[in-house]
Amino acid sequence: MQEQPYGEVFLIDKPFEWTSFDVVKKVRNALRIKKVGHAGTLDPLATGLLIVCAGKMTKQIDSFMGQEKEYTGTFVLGSTTDSFDLEQPVIPVSDPSQITLEQVKEAVAELTGDILQIPPMHSAIKVGGKRVYESARKGKDVKMDARPVTVSEFEIIKFENPVLEFRIVCSKGTYIRSLARDLGEKLNVGAYMSSLCRTRIGNFKLSEACKLLPLVEEIKARTNENL
Numbered sequence: 001m002q003e004q005p006y007g008e009v010f011l012i013d014k015p016f017e018w019t020s021f022d023v024v025k026k027v028r029n030a031l032r033i034k035k036v037g038h039a040g041t042l043d044p045l046a047t048g049l050l051i052v053c054a055g056k057m058t059k060q061i062d063s064f065m066g067q068e069k070e071y072t073g074t075f076v077l078g079s080t081t082d083s084f085d086l087e088q089p090v091i092p093v094s095d096p097s098q099i100t101l102e103q104v105k106e107a108v109a110e111l112t113g114d115i116l117q118i119p120p121m122h123s124a125i126k127v128g129g130k131r132v133y134e135s136a137r138k139g140k141d142v143k144m145d146a147r148p149v150t151v152s153e154f155e156i157i158k159f160e161n162p163v164l165e166f167r168i169v170c171s172k173g174t175y176i177r178s179l180a181r182d183l184g185e186k187l188n189v190g191a192y193m194s195s196l197c198r199t200r201i202g203n204f205k206l207s208e209a210c211k212l213l214p215l216v217e218e219i220k221a222r223t224n225e226n227l
Helices: 020-031 056-065 101-110 132-137 176-187 212-225
Strands: 007-014 036-038 047-055 069-077 113-117 147-160 163-170 191-201
Touching: 007 020, 007 056, 007 212, 020 036, 020 047, 020 212, 036 056, 047 056, 069 176, 101 147, 101 176, 113 176, 163 176, 176 191
Parallel strands: 047 191
Antiparallel strands: 007 047, 036 047, 069 163, 069 191, 113 147, 147 163
């Protein structure tokens, strides 16, 4: 009887400062197979749920990527950065001390629902066949068109000026960094994303995810047993 082709889905809690590709590479090396990929990039400074597919399950990547996402994190008012997160130096914009919770709620309401969003220049989107972050790092401007996205929930968990703690549920293609930028613009004080954690993709939850390095050791042990 012929063995079924190998396929597996890993739910991984991506470590801080690791790229999504770093995680894929680690899993690929442990499995000793080439066919490994992730279902939706997390920026290096973000943590949380990363779905990694191996073998025949790589065919499911697009369906996982299309599912609703949930995030928690923090925005800081009064400053911005070129990348709208902490990958670039912080640039003071305006004193946010007079901003009230009511004003924040009004701005958040305008960023909830079906909206048009311009992705950040420091992102992996391709324009003219090139990743826009490559152009951004060279100081070149690239025209980015606004894209339709859905922010189905934008909850303010805590507001201690200038820090806003949030929970966001959104569609594929939504950039939380861009929401930080847009919030700052609506409040006329600037804002950037200071932390981000992806807590859910569809029905997959961060609470079900494994820490990367213990998982890699487990995969290596299993792989060696099968040699």
